[in-house]
Structure formats: structure tokens, C-alpha cells
Amino acid sequence: MTASISDLLAQLKAPGTFAARLSAPAEDLDIEVTGVGPLRFPISPTVAGKLRGVARPSPFGLREQTLHDPSVRNTWEIAPSRVKIAARRWKPALAAHLRTLQAELGIPEEREIEAVFDKLLLYEEGQFFKPHQDSEKSDEMVATLVVILPSAYSGGALTVEHRGEKKHFRRLANQNTDLSLLAFYADCYHAVSPIKRGVRVALTYRLSLRNHAQGGRPLTPSDLVDRLTDSIREHFAVPVRRRYSQSEPAPPERLVYLLDHEYTQRSLSWSHLKNGDGVRVAALRTAAERLDGECFLALADVHEVWTCEYDDWEEYGGSFGWDDPEDEADETDEYTLGDLLDSDIALHHWLDAQGKPIEGVPGEVSLAELHLTRPSTDLAPFKSDYEGYQGNYGNTVDRWYHRAAFVTWPRDNTFALKAQASPQWAVDELLALPRGDTAALEAKITALLPHWPRTAGAVEGARFFARLIKLSTRIHDPALAREWLSPLGAHRLQNQAMRRDLVTLVDRHGLPWARDLFSDWAERPHWATPPLASLLTDLCEALCASQRPPCEALSRWLLEREAKTARERCVTALTQQEPWLDLDVFAPGSTHLAHVLAAAAAVSTPEILDDLTTSLLDGDQRFPTAFFVQLSQACVASSPAFRAQLAGSRLHRTCVERLDAVLKAPVRAPDDWTLTHPLPCTCADCKVLSRFLHAPDTEHDWPLNKERRLHIHRMIDGAQLPVLHTTRRQGSPYVLQLRKDASLFSRERAYRAHVKATLSALRALHAR
Numbered sequence: 001m002t003a004s005i006s007d008l009l010a011q012l013k014a015p016g017t018f019a020a021r022l023s024a025p026a027e028d029l030d031i032e033v034t035g036v037g038p039l040r041f042p043i044s045p046t047v048a049g050k051l052r053g054v055a056r057p058s059p060f061g062l063r064e065q066t067l068h069d070p071s072v073r074n075t076w077e078i079a080p081s082r083v084k085i086a087a088r089r090w091k092p093a094l095a096a097h098l099r100t101l102q103a104e105l106g107i108p109e110e111r112e113i114e115a116v117f118d119k120l121l122l123y124e125e126g127q128f129f130k131p132h133q134d135s136e137k138s139d140e141m142v143a144t145l146v147v148i149l150p151s152a153y154s155g156g157a158l159t160v161e162h163r164g165e166k167k168h169f170r171r172l173a174n175q176n177t178d179l180s181l182l183a184f185y186a187d188c189y190h191a192v193s194p195i196k197r198g199v200r201v202a203l204t205y206r207l208s209l210r211n212h213a214q215g216g217r218p219l220t221p222s223d224l225v226d227r228l229t230d231s232i233r234e235h236f237a238v239p240v241r242r243r244y245s246q247s248e249p250a251p252p253e254r255l256v257y258l259l260d261h262e263y264t265q266r267s268l269s270w271s272h273l274k275n276g277d278g279v280r281v282a283a284l285r286t287a288a289e290r291l292d293g294e295c296f297l298a299l300a301d302v303h304e305v306w307t308c309e310y311d312d313w314e315e316y317g318g319s320f321g322w323d324d325p326e327d328e329a330d331e332t333d334e335y336t337l338g339d340l341l342d343s344d345i346a347l348h349h350w351l352d353a354q355g356k357p358i359e360g361v362p363g364e365v366s367l368a369e370l371h372l373t374r375p376s377t378d379l380a381p382f383k384s385d386y387e388g389y390q391g392n393y394g395n396t397v398d399r400w401y402h403r404a405a406f407v408t409w410p411r412d413n414t415f416a417l418k419a420q421a422s423p424q425w426a427v428d429e430l431l432a433l434p435r436g437d438t439a440a441l442e443a444k445i446t447a448l449l450p451h452w453p454r455t456a457g458a459v460e461g462a463r464f465f466a467r468l469i470k471l472s473t474r475i476h477d478p479a480l481a482r483e484w485l486s487p488l489g490a491h492r493l494q495n496q497a498m499r500r501d502l503v504t505l506v507d508r509h510g511l512p513w514a515r516d517l518f519s520d521w522a523e524r525p526h527w528a529t530p531p532l533a534s535l536l537t538d539l540c541e542a543l544c545a546s547q548r549p550p551c552e553a554l555s556r557w558l559l560e561r562e563a564k565t566a567r568e569r570c571v572t573a574l575t576q577q578e579p580w581l582d583l584d585v586f587a588p589g590s591t592h593l594a595h596v597l598a599a600a601a602a603v604s605t606p607e608i609l610d611d612l613t614t615s616l617l618d619g620d621q622r623f624p625t626a627f628f629v630q631l632s633q634a635c636v637a638s639s640p641a642f643r644a645q646l647a648g649s650r651l652h653r654t655c656v657e658r659l660d661a662v663l664k665a666p667v668r669a670p671d672d673w674t675l676t677h678p679l680p681c682t683c684a685d686c687k688v689l690s691r692f693l694h695a696p697d698t699e700h701d702w703p704l705n706k707e708r709r710l711h712i713h714r715m716i717d718g719a720q721l722p723v724l725h726t727t728r729r730q731g732s733p734y735v736l737q738l739r740k741d742a743s744l745f746s747r748e749r750a751y752r753a754h755v756k757a758t759l760s761a762l763r764a765l766h767a768r
């Protein structure tokens with residue numbers, strides 16, 4: 001059994017810790033503040049008062065901004081321009097202290113630390129600084145140094161937190177005489193608890209790594225690297241099922257290892273990884289390179305959704321309260337996490353092995369790719385959002401974390417990964433391959449298939465699909481060509497070049513292959529896929545013009561298939577409640593039929609018209625007049641070729657008869673309010689409604705309880721009858737008031753006019 005990557009990496013302890021302290025005599029520090037004079041230690045309350053006289057309230061940096069908020073930070077600060085420190089003795093003394101602290105923080109000896117003085121801070125009684133991260137003001141900044149000057153005070157403990165682990169630094173026993181130097185990694189949250197008595201004076205420094213040159217990689221025990229190599233090999237060998245995917249289980253394409261420290265775009269670099277991250281990445285990279293893996297660093301945005309138990313939740317700030325060990329304040333979390341419901345990780349800001357930014361790699365991380373030694377819950381979220389009760393899930397909380405990751409994959413996977421981020425790029429690359437090398441092309445295409453339907457299917461734009469089908473004509477393997485074409489869809493065969501490519505394919509792979517391809521496309525329609533019907537004429541023409549037998553056969557098969565679907569659409573429309581004098585119910589089906597008939601006429605396949613006529617006129621269904629009106633309209637608007645074929649046919653004669661009958665019926669007299677329309681329901685109430693419609697009456701007041709009123713409302717609306725129906729909310733039960741309205745006349749006039757125009761167009765077909 002190979003060990004898990006996380007377990008192996010957990011054995012690599014960080015060289016050093018995230019926060020360290022030392023104490024030192026104060027005599028090497030000669031310090032003078034403009035307007036106050038030289039500071040003598042311990043700093044007296046009088047001098048502290050003078051310092052306050054030249055200080056200003058501190059702002060604090062929150063992410064990219066600088067804010068003034070005394071509830072977060074309540075201290076005085078003095079700018080470096082007012083503070084003069086004699087370099088002669090302090091410089092070598094500070095350098096020596098830094099070497100000690102550097103070793104404790106696990107920063108390799110060969111890296112040189114540079115300290116830049118930032119400011120002088122003064123905390124008086126009650127002043128504090130709540131948990132925060134220091135903004136990393138330069139690319140090289142790795143840590144913060146605080147030098148607490150000798151003075152008498154209590155409270156004012158500094159707490160530093162890293163990945164759930166906290167270190168408390170209380171004042172030194174000899175705080176009156178000695179300096180206290182504290183250094184911690186810049187991504188650590190830290191806070192100063194309120195001063196109880198006295199004053200606390202501190203200098204802060206930014207610590208940067210100087211010699212940028214890639215100092216050798218931290219060494220890793222070679223047996224561990226061997227075992228890690230085995231585990232990585234196994235990671236890329238064992239197939240796993242992908243979440244939400246129907247495709248066959250496959251080995252992960254990448255390995256993503258989440259680092260422990262936080263990094264910003266500026267601070268992420270191979271040479272500046274913070275303590276434990278440095279050794280683990282070195283080990284992973286050495287192992288990955290043995291396997292010819294490509295290696296990257298990236299920033300990782302982690303988002304998790306948890307169920308949670310709610311207890312008195314407050315905004316952020318409450319959950320990371322004072323940690324004054326002298327107070328022994330008990331710590332309570334405001335909510336307790338339950339189950340992880342969902343998580344997603346997005347990688348961005350990629351750096352390659354040389355540290356150069358790269359683009360075009362998919363950001364989304366799958367569970368199968370992921371390894372980590374510390375779960376995100378150990379970290380302080382960058383942001384969290386509490387959601388009240390969420391149905392089945394109860395309360396939930398969303399948390400976001402800023403992490404970073406080491407990523408590696410076998411060099412052979414690079415093409416497939418980049419293709420996921422940009423299918424367009426991949427198609428262009430493949431088209432640029434030397435024409436004759438089918439084996440190389442097919443190997444590359446095979447590597448893309450697992451993600452191809454999803455990634456290529458999401459692309460918008462005709463150019464891409466034109467190139468996709470063009471490339472498919474260079475694939476010899478029929479099954480591969482079919483899978484490659486699956487994201488295309490028949491509705492996208494919009495231009496002649498694409499249809500010519502289709503002809504080439506059908507001619508090469510044969511009719512059964514082509515039928516399967518079109519069936520794939522029909523089975524997996526995009527929700528907004530436009531029907532193929534409007535393209536049918538062009539498609540069949542292109543297929544038949546080739547005079548290749550499989551293409552001609554495909555044209556026929558498509559016509560028959562589309563004729564069948566069109567007829568089914570019309571039959572389905574029959575089952576819907578038919579509105580009074582409505583011309584829309586059969587519109588989609590009739591238009592579809594007309595497209596099929598036009599295509600059949602274009603490629604001289606007259607049997608389609610005969611077959612359809614028989615099935616429409618002699619089938620079990622009786623189509624109402626509205627259907628023939630719609631069909632006639634679609635036919636007269638269709639292609640000249642089809643109109644010529646229709647003229648004098650049985651379908652033509654039937655349409656003429658049915659439309660003629662409409663016009664032969666007597667025109668409604670101006671005072672005739674009777675109305676005949678079949679209702680789909682025969683209940684007692686609907687019979688009453690029908691009687692009222694038939695009758696010359698225009699009004700009917702009908703006491704009815706709620707349920708029955710609702711039924712009648714629905715009947716009238718469903719049939720779009722020219723009857724107003726309102727409820728008079730008086731008495732018991734309320735009264736349903738039915739009123740026939742004048743649209744009875746206007747709608748009928750419009751209908752007759754429409755039928756008349758269509759009929760004369762139908763009759764004109766003979767004249768040609």
C-alpha cells in the first residue's frame with residue numbers, strides 16, 4: 001500500500017515556528033523622538049505623555065484599504081520621520097537578533113533578512129489592537145518584527161494565531177529593563193489586548209527576504225521523496241468517478257496540494273514559501289519532477305457551505321475575541337459547524353516552474369485532484385456569511401478562505417488541460433498539426449474526450465463549430481469522429497462549408513454512422529436548441545447534390561424522421577383544449593410540417609407529401625378547421641417548389657374545402673349573441689355554461705361556491721371565450737357574473753378575413 005500524500009507531507013515538520021520571541025538588553029538602542037528628546041528606559045508616564053503630544057491615532061489596513069476605526073485599533077503612532085535610532089550599535093545588535101529569530105522561524109540561513117523600520121506605537125491604559133493581518137507591502141515582505149521598549153505596564157499581551165494555533169506573548173518579567181523582540185509571519189492574525197495599567201511602547205519593522213536568487217531547495221529525506229514519488233504515481237494511475245459526471249471513471253488529470261499559509265499575488269513565489277510550505281513544496285516538486293511532471297503555484301479561493309448550530313451569532317470580530325491569558329476569558333464560538341454541504345475551489349494567478357505567470361489553465365478543482373494537510377476549517381475565513389434556516393439543511397454558513405496551492409500534472413496532460421480552459425485554442429492547435437499524421441491527431445483528440453461534450457458544448461460562435469467539423473474530416477476512426485462531433489448539434493450546420501464537411505463524413509463512415517450521429521444530437525438537445533426543421537431544405541439539398549448513396553439515404557431518413565415528429569406535434573396539439581377561433585394552437589406543428597414538405601419538394605421526394613396526407617386525413621384523429629387554416633397558411637408561405645407540388649394535390653383540395661366551408665357559413669347577424677364551442681368538460685356546471693353560450697342571452701348571474709366558480713373561470717379562460725366573468729362578493733354563496741362581450745363580433749370578423757385571404761392564396765396555386 002502506498003501512503004497517502006497528505007500523510008507523508010504531514011511528516012515534514014515546519015522548520016521552526018510561526019512566531020518567536022527573544023529578550024535583549026536595551027543598552028544598544030539609542031533612540032530619540034523629535035519634539036520629545038532621547039528616550040530613557042524604562043519610559044516614564046511623563047515621557048509617555050510627551051510622546052502622545054507628537055503622536056496621531058493609528059489607522060489600520062484592511063485588505064487593500066486603510067481605515068480609521070477605534071473599535072478595531074485604538075493606539076497612538078509616531079511616523080518614522082520623527083524617530084531617530086543611532087545605527088552604530090543598534091545595527092549590529094539588531095542583525096544578531098534577526099539571525100536568531102530567522103532560525104526560529106525556519107527561514108534558511110542563506111537567505112538574508114532585511115528589517116525596515118515602520119513606526120513607533122504607544123498604547124495607553126485601555127488601548128488595544130484587535131485581530132488583524134498586516135498588509136504585505138512589498139513582494140519580499142515575509143514577517144513583522146515588534147520591538148517592545150522597556151516600560152511598566154500590565155495587560156497588553158500579543159496573541160499570534162496561525163492555522164488555528166495560538167501563541168500568547170505576555171509582557172516579560174523584566175519588561176522594565178529589557179527589550180522584547182517578537183517576529184511572526186506576515187499572514188498570521190495577531191492582536192494586542194487592552195492595556196490595564198501603565199504604557200506600552202513598541203517599534204514595528206517589516207522583515208523582507210533580500211537575496212532573491214533561488215537559494216537551494218530545502219532538503220528532504222530521500223526515502224520520503226521516494227515514497228512521495230510512489231504516491232504521486234498512484235494518484236495519476238487510479239481511476240476515480242467524477243462528481244456529477246456520467247463519463248467513465250478516469251485517473252485525476254492534476255494533483256493539487258493546498259498550502260498552509262496565506263499568500264497574496266505579490267507574495268506568492270517559489271522562493272518565498274513560508275516555513276512548512278517551503279519544505280513540503282520542495283519535497284513534492286522533487287518527486288513530481290522525477291515523474292516528468294509540470295509544476296505550478298497558484299492562489300486558491302476556497303468556498304465552503306456548512307450546516308451550523310446557531311448560538312448568538314455576531315458579525316466577524318466576535319468570534320476572534322480577546323485572548324488575554326491574564327484574563328482567562330473563556331472562548332466561545334458563536335456557531336458550531338455541522339456537516340460540509342458543498343465546497344468549491346478555484347485556482348488563479350498561476351506561476352510556472354520558472355515563476356512566470358501563465359494563463360489558460362482551468363481553475364476549478366475537483367475533489368479527486370485535491371490533497372491537504374490542514375483543512376480550511378482550521379483557518380480564519382476571509383469572509384463568512386450566515387444564512388438563516390435553509391429548508392432541509394436548517395441553518396447554513398458560507399465561508400471563504402484565501403489559500404494557495406502547489407499543482408502538478410504529467411507533461412502529457414498539458415494539452416487536455418489547456419483544452420478545457422479553451423476549446424477554441426485546442427481546435428486551432430489540432431488543425432495546425434501536419435495533415436498526414438492521423439495517429440498523432442487521434443491520440444490528442446482521445447485525450448480531450450472526457451471533458452469535450454461539456455467544454456465544447458458551452459462555446460458560443462459559428463466559427464468554432466465550423467472548425468470543429470472541419471477537423472473531424474481528418475479523423476479516420478468512426479467512433480472517435482462521432483464522439484468528437486457530439487457537442488455540435490444538427491441545428492448548427494448553418495453554412496455550406498459545414499454541410500460539405502458533413503457530406504464527406506457521411507460518405508466515409510456510412511449511413512448507420514450518420515443515423516447514430518443525428519440520433520445522438522436529437523437525444524441530447526440543449527434546452528434552447530432550435531429545431532432542425534428550418535435547416536432541413538439546405539441540409540437535404542447538400543446531401544442529395546453529392547449524389548453519394550449514403551448521403552441520399554441520410555436525406556431520406558431525415559425527411560421521414562422529421563415528418564414523423566412534425567405530425568406528432570400536431571397530434572399533441574389536438575389534445576390541448578382548443579380555444580375559440582384560435583389560430584395559434586397548431587402553428588408550431590404546421591410550420592414544422594411545411595418545412596419538411598418544402599425540403600421533400602426541394603430534393604424531389606414526393607412520397608413524403610403523399611404519406612403525410614394519408615396519415616393526416618385518414619388517420620384516427622380528426623383535425624379541426626383551425627388546423628387546416630394554419631397548415632394552409634404555412635404552405636402558401638413555403639417555397640415555390642413545394643407550392644407547385646401541392647397544387648391540385650389531395651391535401652390542397654381538402655384545405656380548400658375546409659376553408660371554403662368557413663366562409664359559406666352565414667355571417668353573424670349584428671344582434672346574434674349565440675355561441676357554439678365544444679367544452680372539454682361535461683359536468684353539470686359546464687352544461688349550464690354551454691347552454692348560456694348557445695342562448696341569445698348576454699348575461700347570466702350565477703350563485704356558486706368558490707370551488708365551482710374556479711372551475712368555470714378556468715373553462716372560460718382556457719377556451720378564450722368572449723365572456724367576462726367576475727365574482728360579486730355579496731351574499732352566500734357569492735355570485736358569478738357572466739357577460740358576453742362585443743369581441744364576439746370583432747374576433748369573428750377578423751377570423752373570416754384571415755380565412756378569406758388564405759383561401760384565395762390557396763386557390764391561386766392552381767392558376768400557376
Ligand SMILES: O=C(O)CCC(=O)C(=O)O
Nearest residue numbers: 121134146158192202204
Ligand atoms: O503593538 C504590537 O505589538 C503589534 C502592532 C501591530 O500589530 C501593527 O502595527 O500592525
Ligand SMILES: [Fe+2]
Nearest residue numbers: 132133134190
Ligand atoms: Fe499588525
